[in-house]
Amino acid sequence: LLELINDILDLAIIETGEVKLEEEEFSLRETLKKLIPGFKLQAKEKGIELDLIYPDSLPSRIISDKGKLIQILSNLISNALKFTEKGKVEVRLESLTDSKIQILVKDTGIGIPKEKLSHIFDKFYQVDGTLRRKYQGTGLGLTIVKGLVDVLGGEIKTQSTLKRGSTFSFSFSYKPVQEKIEEIILDKAQDKALFKVRQKARGDINILIAEDDDFNYYIIDRFLKDYTTSRAKDGKDVLERIEKKRFDLVLMDIQMPE
Template sequence: MQATDQTEQTLFEAAKYNQAILDTVADGIVCIDARGTIRTFNKASEEIFGYTAEEVLGQKINLLMPRSHADRHDDYLDNYAKTREAKLIGSRPEVEGKRKSGEIFPIEVALTEVAYNGEMIFVGVVRDITERKRIEQLKSEFIATVSHELRTPLTSISAPLALIHSGKLGTLPQMVSSTTEIAMRNCQRLTSLINDLLDFEKTSSGRAKFNMQLYRIEELISQVLQDNFTMSEDFPIRLNLPQETADERILVDKERLLQILGNFVSNAVKFSDDEKSVELYAERKTDTVRISVVDRGIGIPEEFHDRIFQRFSQVDGSTTRKKGGTGLGLAISKELAKSMGGEIGFSSNEGQGSTFWVEFPQERRPS
């Protein structure tokens, strides 16, 4: 009897100890069983949702969700009970939560499952992302406004400059002509930076429009060669297009895909130094078609690999950099590929060259 008392005491102490740890965690931790009943609700969860643990323990998790999610969640748990297939486990979806006050707010939930005493327990680590979303919104509005405000006066500067430079207003002395040319070139750089920024904001906030159509790979590839003909005069682009791939079709917005591949080609040329070899390669994978641009240029250092698709990230970011560009090309390309249902990636060894690729599902539908 005494032994049982002691065991109970030990268990009680262990539970208190675990609860104390859970309560120091800055993220909300909410555990539910397979029926959706709340079994754990730590201090941070109380702060996030406005309920005390006593109010929610034993209640259904639906209490913490807006109606639309709550219905879907029941289906999800039912489906899990039948199929044991937990699609969201291991992911970190952004969803909506509901506070005690009724306020709906954005949360990020990292989900895992644990088997405990023969039953399945789902553990959700909940983060309130209201502030992050607000800042993202502010930032994208700010960029959109500033870029718009800059574009108008910039057009008023570059159009007259082009007119002066053309000589239609009178022949210019050589010195004036070369000065206006520099001014024009810088106007163009500024315009393309502003356009890139706007483009990035539009695509990443989901406001960009895509005109998705089916295209044969051969048609797309020949367009890339044509578009980049002048840039690659010193760098004739080699084409590697197996016949089986040429006839494949993918569903894309053609202009946007050409923008992605144009950036791959311009990077390949720009970062190739003396090794003048750029290859455009299309291959059929199991369910997808991959288009790659392969160069034998300077390559990308290992420590830079996980930053390459971030905005403004350039291996040589110094002001004395020799190569032009703003470091937005790949960030935009990634957003564009994602928005069209594709994937983007690369492989590279420093000093040996790089391969940048974009991949889309093969389309089986008739065009």
């Protein structure tokens, strides 16, 4: 009953057009990594797999409505697990444009008859009355999902095959976040050493960059693009390299592992 009341209230707010975007900057990857484990236990209890596929090509941070995305995904994943007795549920993200992402929730569940697909977003609609008794539910979840997707400036689609499974895919718009490149501040000793290095022919200078962070290394390496550079990822690697080769300069992270 409480679930029904909450769903009715959510739907009423959506239908009045009073739902507003509450945009914030956040990590979509981390948000999903925190959301998915909450459903892992339910999947494990049913003996099915729950997988998240998040391509590296997607932006690490975006500006969008985090709360509504969580509500949409929670509803779709919950439905997929509810109607899947064996097999798996897969959550996959894809980039559509520089400002639009698509998320697919695919299951190997009971599926939906083709003639019923056009009605699944209708209020209180149940594909089969007997399913309501077996799986429970208010019949408002997908209606709310569609309303929230509309608010996010996207669209939702469904593909389904009876007894083989369903795929719900929705898109949403986001604002890209300008990646911030932190300023590299050299202390006096480092600055003096670099000044001496610059006095020599640049191509003849060998510099060892001891840096375990990939992003920091990339920035330093770009800064020293006119020199010959090598990289060490930890203190042990530094010692091994300087024993084998003479370097004109070693730039070392003071918090290096090992």
